Amino acid sequence: MPIFDHTEHKPTLRLRKATRADTALIARMHSLSWAAAYRGILPDDFLDKEAPIERAAHWEKRMAELDAGEGIALIAExxxxxxGFVCLANPDASGSVLVDNLHALPGYRGTGAGSAMLDAAKAWARERGASRLHLSVLEDNRPAIGFYESRGWRFAVREDDRMGGVDLFSLVYTYELE
Incomplete structure (x- = not known):
């Protein structure tokens, strides 16, 4: 009879509401996710040097907006x-919630964090009376597109975009809530 229990214990995945104290954490996760997902799409210099600074400034402003009631950010642990994290904007005039950002850190993709964050986004949107969600994804980010499409998101429109000094295209995807 074994002395030690060799049963593997998996850590629990949970989501919690982000606070202003999480601003630097979210900015860092955002820039790390971009560096992995957008390598080869955006210039390395932008991803390695400019994006971390730009994301820090962005999240300082965005967290103040969320504190003012304009949406919510959740951190996956x-x-x-x-x-990872997800940021959601309040429903717009058409009843759609913008999934402003959804990022799982490199090395943690495939853990269920992305799916859990999408499920939380759907629940949050329903609680606010929304009829759909929408998001934008870079056209060249094929793994993200596959992730959303495999979960029932549908392509809506292709839009001009510009990031890191590069002209590119973003695809808008929607998800209809039941």
């Missing part, structure tokens, strides 16, 4: 380790 696996055990005690932050592994």
């Amino acid at each position: 696996l055990g005690a380790v932050p592994v």
